[in-house]
Amino acid sequence: MGWVMGVTYLSALVFLASIVYEHGFRISEAEENWLQGIYKTVWGIFLISTTVQIVFRQEEGKSKFTGWAWVLFALLYLTLLPVVFHRPDQTEGVYGVWMFFHHPYYRMAILFFLSLFYLSSSLVRLLGRRTNPSLILAVSFLVLILIGSGLLMLPRCTYHGISWLDALFTATSATCVTGLVTVDVSSTFTLGGQIIIILLIQIGGLGVMTLTSFFAMFFMGNTSLYNQLAVRDMISSNSLNSLLSTLLYILGFTLMIEGVGMALIWLSIHNTMGMTLDEELYFAAFHSISAFCNAGFSTLPGNLGNSLVMQNHNLLFITVSFLIILGGIGFPILVNLCRTVMYYLRYWKWKLFGRSSRFPKQVHLYNLNTKIVLIMTTVLLVVGTLVILVYEWNHAFAGMPILDKWVHAFFNAVCPRTAGFCSVGLTTLSTQTVLFMILLMMIGGGTQSTAGGVKINVFAVILLNLWAVIRGSERVAIFHRELSSESVRRSHAVLSLYLIVAFVAVFAMTLIEPEASVMAIVFECVSALSTVGSSLDLTPLLSPMGKGVIIFLMFVGRVGAFTLLLGLVKQEAKKNYKYPKDDLIIN
Known part of the structure; x- marks a missing residue:
């Protein structure tokens, strides 16, 4: 056999x-x-x-x-x-x-x-061979990037050809759902090339192992126990029994949300851009997938800041914004919300037939992860919208109708979390707005989502731990739940590693691109590491070495520096002894 x-x-x-x-x-x-x-x-x-x-x-x-x-x-x-x-x-x-x-x-x-x-x-x-799942995850993305770069170099995928480095950069950006590009997508790639890009975005957004695990388990069943445990950890399933159902939820949510988003985008542009019906449907499908996967790719020159959509297309910007939000909160949150809705539907069904007293009630419908992500997402979006609106009202948004200003402020507060669409030139934004966007890019979206950054969950844990230390509390708690020390330790490790990688990259880029401003370099590196895709117009001007640094940052940002190190560093065996405790002078 x-x-x-x-x-x-x-x-x-x-x-x-x-x-x-x-x-x-x-x-x-x-x-x-x-x-x-x-x-x-x-x-x-x-x-x-x-x-x-x-x-x-x-x-x-x-x-x-x-x-x-x-x-x-x-x-x-x-x-x-x-x-x-x-x-x-x-x-x-x-x-x-x-x-x-x-x-x-x-x-x-x-x-x-x-x-x-x-x-x-x-x-x-x-x-099943007990290979490190973190390493398999990283290798799967690397293989997909190499395959994608080869496909983009095919003669039928470009109008006038493309260099290997630019193809690698584009494939990495698409697979890692970033959105940074060194060439113009619409004028460089044919329809076949653009379809390859959107397929890379879809596979990269869902995760290579998510798709392969679903396909294998759908036809093979629950293989070996170790396989099931590894897949469970990768998709954050609650139990082995719910593996396939969780995978179905992930794929079902993706297709449903992208389908609804496609319909709304098509309605917003129908008969307004001089396109045929086929071109409109393709535009809607491309941007719906790109938005939900937080990729930020667009087929329009100048992204969504193109003059064809800048006026009378608020529905387009709102739809793209909510697609980004739904893709960025994470699949575990979507699954939890779906099961909560199904629970209430069943309850009202029992109540309709007069059997609500016998309905098996569930106490904790929303898990702690869902509560934290939804609250933090709302706070960041509200604060981000208000900050951008205040600083750009008479600056980058000058001359826009009042409703458009609110829509574009909301849109530009959503995109740094982490989809690189843009409706106004980022170089026209004030310094304060750019700095705030860097903070939003660093935070990113939810874990197990298509977004990047250090993740909202990590940022929330760090703030909670800071507040606990300030209050002199020995425990980090929220919503009557105490966070485990492992969660606190891993959160600080993720942020520390992110800052180290970002600093090294910025330092290297100042040497490689001496003519670029430090602000542009910091923005570019954070955007790549957080898989955002926004740029202060530096990406097309990068040298080959500069492109190499950004490619590395995009890959590390999508796989996760912490995950990558887990796959490369040998894990220490559990020890049955402890060293004596001691304290360092901190302040």
């Missing part, structure tokens, strides 16, 4: 590479025939491999696959119908059925899903 699966995994890779070659290059007729031969070979290998797995499917007396896997296998075997049976006459009733299963698109779709199934299952199996 081992060598069979090895050949299967290799065939899946060859199949996906062949699709990339076919659609990324302009190929001759001979190359087309050669590719069709590869597809038929992969099809045959998958048939043999599937048959072997079905014969030896028993593993410890239990089936290895879920019902959906059997459906996928059945669809694969149906591709044999046109081979076994001759083509019927058009007058016969089965002609349409025969043509459907004979169609190359059907076979290619089945081979594509099988390739994803086998590759995702192999990746999840790596967790």
Whole structure:
């Protein structure tokens, strides 16, 4: 079985590479025939491999696959119908059925899903080898970035070509949902290139391991116990029993929110930008995904500060703002809110039928993480909107109607958390607003979200610990809950590591880019490390070494410096002894 699966995994890779070659290059007729031969070979290998797995499917007396896997296998075997049976006459009733299963698109779709199934299952199996999950997470993002940069360099993805460094920069920015770009997206990348960018954003926003874990568990079930524990930690599930449901919630929320956002964006721009219906739908889909994933990419020159949308498009800016907020509060919060809504719906259903007295009541509907994130998010948005409004009322927002000023103040308070859209030139903002934006970028969004930064949770814990120290309290508590010492320690470690990385990057950039102002460099480095994507117009002017520093910061910011170190540094074994305690003079 081992060598069979090895050949299967290799065939899946060859199949996906062949699709990339076919659609990324302009190929001759001979190359087309050669590719069709590869597809038929992969099809045959998958048939043999599937048959072997079905014969030896028993593993410890239990089936290895879920019902959906059997459906996928059945669809694969149906591709044999046109081979076994001759083509019927058009007058016969089965002609349409025969043509459907004979169609190359059907076979290619089945081979594509099988390739994803086998590759995702192999990746999840790596967790069963007790590989460090933090390291796998970092490597998965790195591999996706390298694949993305290669795809963006394909001839059909750009109008006039692109350098490897700019392709790497764009792929890193998209995968790490940052939004910083060294080239203009609309004039550099074709429709195919832009689709690759939005796919990188979607995969990077959800997380490579989230998607592969869902795909593998959806078709394979709950694999090994260690796999389940590793996946549970990565998606912050409450229990092993809720793993698949949590993954379904994550994907369901994403598709639903992005779908509603797409509809609202389309309504806000319909018949206002001189686009065809297809172009409007594509614009709406691209910006909805980019906003929810906190990426900040736009197909408009000048981002959302383009003259086409700056007037009479408040619905667009409000929709994008709330997509950013929903993507930035974190999937665990969305899951908790959804379950709370479902709880109240069930309660009112029981009450409607007069059985509310027997309804199984739940005491703590909102967990502590949800309360902290929602309160801190609200505070930061309100304060940010007011600060920007005060400093830019007669500055960057001068000449705008009053309603537009409020909308753009709210929009520019949302974007630093951490989506790099912009409606006004950031270089036109006052120094005070820029400094406040740097603070917002550092804080970022919620944990387990598409946002970056040190995270709201960490910032809240640090403030609570500061207040406890000032009051002389030995415990850090909120909402009648005491925070664990581990949470406090990790929060301070995350902030300390963030500041160290940011300082080193800023120091290095002052040497690499001596002509740039310190403010622009600090803003650029914090924006990259927090995966924000905002810039004081420094990104297109960066030297190759400067681009390399920003690429590194974007990668570290998305994976997490703390997570990255956990994957690289060997963890200390638990010790059964303690050293004598002593105190340092602090103040």
